[in-house]
Amino acid sequence: MSQFRVLAGVLKGGGSPLLRLRAGGLTWRCWAHPKRCCSSRTDPLPAVVSNSSYVEEMYLAWLDDHKNVHESWDSFFRNIQASGPSGEAGERRPSALLQGRVLSHSLDVAEKVVEDHLAVHTLIRAYQIRGHHVAQLDPLGILDADLDSFVPSDLITTIDKLGLYGLNESDLDRSFQLPHTTFIGGQETTLPLREIIRRLEASYCGHIGVEFMFINNVNQCQWIRQKFETPGIMQFTNAEKRTLLARLIRSTRFEDFLARKWSSEKRFGLEGCEVLIPALKTIIDKSSAAGIDSVIMGMPHRGRLNVLANVIRKDLDQIFCQFDPKLEAADEGSGDVKYHLGMYHERINRETDKNITLSLVANPSHLEAVDPVVQGKTKAEQFYRGDTQGKKVMSILMHGDAAFAGQGVVYETFHLSELPSYTTNGTIHVVVNNQIGFTTDPRVARSSPYPTDVARVVNAPIFHVNADDPEAVMYVCRVAAEWRATFNKDVVIDLVCYRRFGHNEMDEPMFTQPLMYKQIHRQEHVLKKYSEKLIAEGVVTLQEFEEEVAKYDKICEEAYTSSKDEKILHIRHWLDSPWPDFFTAQGEPKSMSCLPTGLDEEVLQHIGQIASSVPLEDFKIHPGVSRILRGRADLVKSRQMDWALGEYIAFGSLLKDGIHVRLSGQDVERGTFSHRHHVLHDQEVDKRICVPMNHLWENQASYTVCNSSLSEYGVLGFELGFAMASPNALILWEAQFGDFHNTAQCIIDQFISSGQAKWVRNNGIVLLLPHGMEGMGPEHSSARPERFLQMTKDDPDHIPAFTGDFEVHQLYDCNWIVVNCSTPANYCHVLRRQILLPFRKPLIIFTPKSLLRHPDARSGFDDLAKGTKFKRLIPDEGPAGQSPGQVKRVIFCTGKVYYELAKERKQQNLDRDVAIIRLEQISPFPFDLVSEEVEKYTNAELVWCQEEHKNMGYYDYVRPRFLTVVANKKPIWYVGRDPAAAPATGNKSTHLNELRKFMDTAFNMSSFQD
């Protein structure tokens, strides 16, 4: 209140040119413009009244005729009059009296007027901030969308609430100047309090609850206020209303049709939120009008078939035939249930007459997992089309209320929305908020008032809307699309609705929500309510309505009849990301071979030279980085490479061939282990950077290397989505340490390992997982190879025929490739092979830590020379390999332990007795090469050695396959750490003891004798 007093004092004592007075968080800017003092009578009341003769002049003019002065002066004098002693009102007074009594009295009264104005402004602001809490959002009228029946005390729901503001009932008819932070006045600058409250109630407390005042940007707040406060702004033409009705008919009758034909099938119907279909169509229409020609969508189960049929316009017979249990699958793979499949469709948008491509990304049951995938795919499309502002390509994500509030990946995805290398320039989120999750009530399913509160972290406006008011829904969709087109930021539409049936059509909701469902049974269908409204308004006739219903029912019946002709189900027809030029017309690879992955010497030299230089002038790098670059230059001179250079050569050579390379993950720019340094930082100019990889060749593809947010689930999902968009890109995600991949387990299990089988789509994403037991403790050690290997689909008991290009055929048949390279050259080869293959498979690479700098873990340029290729297995090339007949023991291993074994063998002088063979590609298991090796060492015992614990690592995977190779005629002995619960010890000395112990076993030639 003290601030109010300050303002009154200023009013009495004259004003400064610019006064900023804060009242309850509200900022008033008052300009005491000198000109105003001698201005015309049509001038408005200045915020600071300081010149008594001016007031007098105005007062006298007003007494002559109230119309003589500006309406604000009119309001001012009326207020003074109303509050003055009775009998004086309207009396013309001599100037002295006016100055002596009326005016001084007026100025006293002005204090009250200002207080009242401030109060009214605070009231307006209260509605803007909290109006949504009392909006009528629940179509059932029994629940509170914000989980709280509390009515904010600063909203005028009863007359006595006026007291909070120092106002009373008699003030309701007083006019008040409106602040520039409201649009409720339309053309009016003042309104009676009664009207102010009425308009605020209409804007904020009707069927739309606008939550936006937390947004930090004033212009954005003003934009929203204008969209929801301007009187009469929510207008629809009759044509728009008819379109809305027609869309509601389709949405409703589609579900009715499915329910009639397949009453005992699960379809996760949309009943209770039929308005979702017209809502999406409005968003798409408006976005198409704004220039968007590609919309990528992700959604859960609820209403998915309806979206496919009525938004994407998948042929109805294709949808209906999915219900036929006799239909046989034509494609390889396991397929998926009908409400998970994706879709891609190009069509003309009827409202705008423009082409539009709509795709719905296939998803698993795991709710919200598809969110980052959709974002990645959208980003990729924007990137390849040069659509840097997202003016052509956009994403829409749909959510259930329980999942939106409960799943952490929603938060992770929101946090990508404003990051330069991850933003899709605004996503429109639509929540089907049926106020229940399976059988669980919201009050026990979330701690936030709304299911949408997560969106507040990125300053996304949230439009809550009663889904039984289709016009209100269309309006918020229109505004959301305009918001996205204007600000390129996320926005949320919260469709507050209900679920007419159980979680699925087989469920009984009365078991758990009896009262809610009693109300739902009484609830009139939205189509009925809206059609009656339009008929009453004369927008359509009953006959027209019935004809429209009959027309759509007929379309469904005809499609049903033709769906019976479908004998075979082509999952291929449900592809969300087709790559037409990459495959043949039948979707097959164009060849079944892979070119060698070696390179010309000049390419190696050129990349090596750029990798060890700073291609920008006057760019001062850190001395430590200088040292690293000098080291690289020395390596290049001696035609050698370390791990970082091998990677550089892989990326650089692919860029030369027009392949986009994108490396994303935590701290990937420098590299967790400070070995990479793909982004150089000027030590003297803040934020000046140089990415030498983008300075390799004139017409090269671009290289994106981006430090990500600290998320695995969200970021890996995003990169998987990015990799979906094009086969001509190498997309890599690197975990900080390999074990952190498990917070993205859902993406790995549900999309990467099984995606092709379920959705017949290829994906060539590469996972770089730092792995190795180096005494760093239980975390930071194991990337859990056992898990990836357990999920491979190659048969341990069956050796495929060694025909054709065995390597390529085996890769074609697998669900993913798992490698652990021991040399930089092989790492480079496998990355290049990933692109040179005629199909795409996910590639899991266990990458080293200490090997990054290990002097033995180097390759010569010759290992990458023209004609060379990836070695799936590296045989023993030393004395043992040269005289295999003499060898007593063959140790097979993979990765870093090779160097420890080789060192130990040398120390124990066993170079002739023990062969060490490296399995570089673990899965698919190189049966052909392993067989060759086993046959070569006829007299040797076979050992698998790993540094991981026995119940981890590779042993469980390789053991049955080795036994298959030797037809169970020989054992394959285990050497490594004992079984354990934790992947590694936290004690350095225990770690070394364990290593010593298994090294002793590996080279004790009597270890396996009875």
Ligand SMILES: Cc1ncc(C[n+]2csc(CCOP(=O)(O)OP(=O)(O)O)c2C)c(N)n1
């Ligand atoms: C990650 C995950 N956990 C659990 C489930 C099992 N489940 C399927 S639907 C559902 C309720 C979803 O509620 P909501 O998000 O509100 O969507 P609605 O079904 O109400 O449309 C649950 C828990 C799932 N599919 N995914």
Ligand SMILES: [Mg+2]
């Ligand atoms: Mg729900």
